[in-house]
Amino acid sequence: MIKQDELTGLILAGGRGRRMGGRxxxxxxxxxQPLVLHVRERLEGRxxxxxxxxxxxxxxYRALAxxxxxxxxxxxxxxLMGIYSGLRAATTPWLVVVPCDSPALPHDLVARLIGSIGRSDIAVAFDGERLHPVVALIRTALADDLGEALSAGERKIDRWYARHAWCRMDVSDCPEAFANLNTEDEKRRLELxxxxEVPRP
Incomplete structure (x- = not known):
């Protein structure tokens, strides 16, 4: 069983935000509160x-990490470059990767990833229909291999995963977990x- 001190969390927030007008x-x-804080809550203490x-x-961001x-x-x-940067920066054997714009990820996400990994090097979130490759648990020893793939021009996460022993982590019971938040309308819909879902007193 992978322990807390063997895990580093990585929140990907390095994009241009083109679909949100560059914000x-x-x-x-x-x-x-900032989107990134909702995601951090899934990692803190784990x-x-x-x-x-x-x-x-x-x-x-320095005030938030x-x-x-x-x-x-x-x-x-x-x-994929963000993941590579995290694999290089981590000081632990494992890296938990999450995007900054998924505030509805399950609170037991880390436990689910650990429970799914088995003998694999990578566990990837699966919602019952499709994979979500930016939600994953990755062995940090793969950093050099990813660096070589990037140098060769690879930018597709799923193609790089396919080079290694990987498995799915089932989150089909959390339908909102991967709701898209690329526009103001999508953000408001998920907030509502x-x-x-919050229980009323």
Missing amino acids: DKGLETFAG VAEVLINANRHLEA DRVIADAEEGFQGP ALQE
């Missing part, structure tokens, strides 16, 4: 350290849906 998605307000991968507004790391290479090269 920094992780710092967008959702239910009264990992040894929480990292945020960001390429702008670094000072704002144990460490902020920029992409190892400039140019907004996508989430989650408010309706």
Whole structure:
């Protein structure tokens, strides 16, 4: 069983936010606080350290993480570069990867990933219909292999995962977990849906 001190959490917040008009998605307000804080709550107390991968507004993010790391290479090269940067920065054998814009991830996400990994090197979230490759548990020893793949021009996460022993983590019981938050309308819809789920006194 993987223990807390063997895990580093990585929140991916290094994108351009093009679908939100260029705004920094992780710092967008959702239910009264930045999106990235909702995601951090799923990691806090379950990992040894929480990292945020960001390429702008670094000072704002430093107040929200144990460490902020920029992409190892400039140019907004996508989430696979963010994952590589996290694998390099982690000081533990395992890295839990989550996106900054999924505030409805299950609170037991880390436990689910640990329970799914078995003898695999990578566990990837699966909602019953499709994979969500930016929600994963990855062995940090794969950093050099990913660096080689990136140098060869690879930018597709699923293709890199396919090079290794990977498995699915079932989250089909959490239908809102991967709701898209690329527009203001999508954000408002999820806020309302989650408010309706809160038990009334």
